[in-house]
Amino acid sequence: AQKITQTQPGMFVQEKEAVTLDCTYDTSDPSYGLFWYKQPSSGEMIFLIYQGSYDQQNATEGRYSLNFQKARKSANLVISASQLGDSAMYFCAMREGRTGGFKTIFGAGTRLFVKA
Amino acid sequence: EAGVTQFPSHSVIEKGQTVTLRCDPISGHDNLYWYRRVMGKEIKFLLHFVKESKQDESGMPNNRFLAERTGGTYSTLKVQPAELEDSGVYFCASSQGLAGIRQETQYFGPGTRLLVL
Numbered sequence: 001a002q003k004i005t006q007t008q009p010g011m012f013v014q015e016k017e018a019v020t021l022d023c024t025y026d027t028s029d030p031s032y033g034l035f036w037y038k039q040p041s042s043g044e045m046i047f048l049i050y051q052g053s054y055d056q057q058n059a060t061e062g063r064y065s066l067n068f069q070k071a072r073k074s075a076n077l078v079i080s081a082s083q084l085g086d087s088a089m090y091f092c093a094m095r096e097g098r099t100g101g102f103k104t105i106f107g108a109g110t111r112l113f114v115k116a
Numbered sequence: 117e118a119g120v121t122q123f124p125s126h127s128v129i130e131k132g133q134t135v136t137l138r139c140d141p142i143s144g145h146d147n148l149y150w151y152r153r154v155m156g157k158e159i160k161f162l163l164h165f166v167k168e169s170k171q172d173e174s175g176m177p178n179n180r181f182l183a184e185r186t187g188g189t190y191s192t193l194k195v196q197p198a199e200l201e202d203s204g205v206y207f208c209a210s211s212q213g214l215a216g217i218r219q220e221t222q223y224f225g226p227g228t229r230l231l232v233l
Contacts, residue, residue, distance in 0.1 A: 004158075033219045033220075035221070037224070042226065043125075043205075043226045043227050043229075044119075044224065044225065044226040044227070045207060045209075045224030045225075045226075045227075046224075047221055047222075047223060047224075050219060050221060052219055091159065093159075095220070097216065101164065101171070101172045101174075102147065102149065102164050102171070102172065102211075102220065102222075103149075103161035103164065103172060103174070103175065104149075104151075104161060104209075104222060105158075105161070106151075106158045106159040106160075107158065108157070108158050109158075
């Protein structure tokens with residue numbers, strides 16, 4: 001069974017607008033971490049934001065915030081005030097703290113296009 | 117501080133040949149990981165080193181793949197003999213190993229794009 005699901009293969013957003021990239025996950029491990037990575041066309045994977053399963057508040061890092069809804073098992077990434085440089089592939093990922101070791105499980109990714 | 121580096125950035129080889137990929141982790145990072153993304157699919161975990169020891173190699177697809185990390189610094193991933201289905205992007209990542217499992221941030225390199233013809 002897929003553990004990380006990103007249902008949007010591609011998304012378009014107008015520059016300066018906000019955009020939400022969806023991510024749902026599946027785990028029975030009560031201890032887990034959720035991550036978002038950005039992969040621009042140059043290929044490197046850039047860590048954006050982290051949310052722990054026990055964290056009470058949604059994580060924020062600059063223009064990035066993670067809308068964590070634990071009961072729904074969703075961890076959507078919100079990018080505020082989109083910039084042209086935000087055009088990239090975005091991966092949602094999870095690590096299970098008790099059962100998964102250090103392996104990170106990735107979703108299929110969402111390609112974001114920011115329009116000028 | 118230099119990030120994770122990988123060499124080569126691209127490799128095109130014929131089926132049956134051998135290819136060796138190299139990864140240099142961030143200095144001081146004891147944990148090193150290999151992942152790969154084959155055409156259009158998810159990024160999949162291959163294995164995890166702690167210093168020079170293999171901690172978890174559950175993701176290695178078969179015995180044609182051999183990973184080493186002599187001296188606990190850089191790592192190599194050898195594919196011998198390469199098959200068509202081995203084509204994809206091979207990522208290396210590293211982490212300090214100080215945080216707990218679930219929150220340890222893994223920093224990725226730019227990947228090696230391997231094409232087997």
